[in-house]
Amino acid sequence: MRAVKLWSAGGKRRVGGFLSLMALSTMFITGAHAEPDRSVNGEAAKSAESAILCSTTSCLQKALKNAAPGQSITLSPGTYTGSFSSDLKGTAGAPITITSQDPSQPAVLSGYAVGSGYSLRIRGDYWVIRDLKFTNAQKGILLDNSSHSLIKGVEVYNTGFEAVHFRDGSSYSTIEDSYIHDTGKTGAGYGEGVYVGSAEGGGYNQNTHYNTIRNVKFGPNITAEHIDIKERTIGTLVENCTFNGVGISGANYADSFIDVKGNQAVIRNNKGYQNNNNVIVDAFQLHEIVSGWGINNQFLNNTLYLTNPDTYVIGAYSNSSASAAGNTRNPAGNMYRGNVSAQ
Template identity: 70%
Template sequence: MLAPGIYKGSFSSDINGAFGQPIVIRSADPSSPAVLSGNSTSSGYAMRVRGDYWEIRDLKFTNAQKGIILDHSNYSIITDVEVYNTGMEGVHFRDGSSFSTIQNSSIHHTGRTAPGYGEGVYVGSADGAGYNQATHYNTIRNVVFGPQVTAEHVDIKERTLGTIVENCIFHGEGISGANYADSFIDVKGNDAIIRNNVGYQEGNHTITDAFQLHEVVTGWGSNNIFINNKAHMDNSEAYVIAAYNNANAKAANTIRTPSGNMYKGNITAYVTDVQLK
């Protein structure tokens, strides 16, 4: 339990908690959260966890190259945190971290030194990166992204399964276009569920699609589902959901304002019970 104040350094632990007995790091006073500040936006982490069953709660993370990193950390929860002023990504589920969640949080002003790598939440790793890519069944829930998240707000990498992104808000101001960053979400894994999210383009015409799917590795980028998502776009040209190469998804209850392009590529629109009522 941390008292209000700024704690400077790169914090790391490889200790495991257990089911029903997680390791908890939190602020003593949630109304005045402690700040874990790294040493520089050009290197290091604000916090890196390499153990299972952690709960990270009511804290702020800033001034590091990467904000919060979970490495082979399973069944961990990040909740009610703020991550900002990072050189690269804000939060990373990496190296096989599975069944973990970030929720009720905000992430903004990422990519201060490397805009093309300033993802809000990064799930898995790129092919060939050297980490365990089997980073499965993680959840991003009720997170406000932006402004100034310079890459994708959520990047779901190849060889990941079952990522859920729900009840999130995406503010497009700041998406940079660097390193192909031109959407709120990139899905390159399989069986992801993207639901009940709202995105705002906010005059940023670098955003070519609200949500994208890509087949980076053969057989991946497939069997994904989009339900009840709303995109506030500034022109009719940008697509809401676009699938490239052989990537594919099903989509239902998609709302676009103003009217304009909805689906591109292998997107199957279907009707749910919500639409029929």
């Protein structure tokens, strides 16, 4: 029996040119059934008049308080220092976008220090966050009650705790085509790459459902799990990601690439590299933190390069469960333990 992870009062567990068009609509198919629609619908601003061009921190702060649906906050190259936030909402047909003027020279949103605050917090639906860098804060990107939002083409690094957090009911949102590394600078056990939901008793809306993590490069030096999917979350999709195990610390039970405590997660077509880090006990883990949760998850067509033959591909603990098909490990070694149904 594995030790239960604890939580704290903050909800963290303790045991070229302007963007002119954005139209995204995606349907995923798993097995014989269609998954829920996870798309970020609608178009971004279509004219120069709808773009807000900023080159100073004060301009960015003002834009985050005043942008209208359909507008793009476009940042000139440079570093913008602050704990930035917005409570504004876009719409399905007109999301609010924050992006770099020149994606080849991404603007950097820097917090004040790795021990406090966040680089960017969004508390509204239908945002597009793209082609930016986030650093030097306790948390990188924080979505609070922000559904149908898209994070794309970002780099998040040098954070005190987690890099990206889908929190407080944020659902149907996506991070894709991004790079996360060097987290947990002030708390190794809390340095997740992407954190989905909240721990039991944390005070946030735990109904954080059907979020997508796609084509994200994780590591090195992510000190906790690369992805932590909390209890009472449903339908998280993780696909086409790459995990570099260098730096996983083992602190606060951080000993896997992904830890699933929710239901109906789909983990597919990912690659994981242990890279001689024997702290990693299982590539993927499942836990029952709350009765009835941590079940009915799927692991499909993942490829694991596990340098320790004693490391398992999937470990399901207590009453958690999963089905598995098409997963491979190199070199040969342990595959599954616990309630894992291999197909």
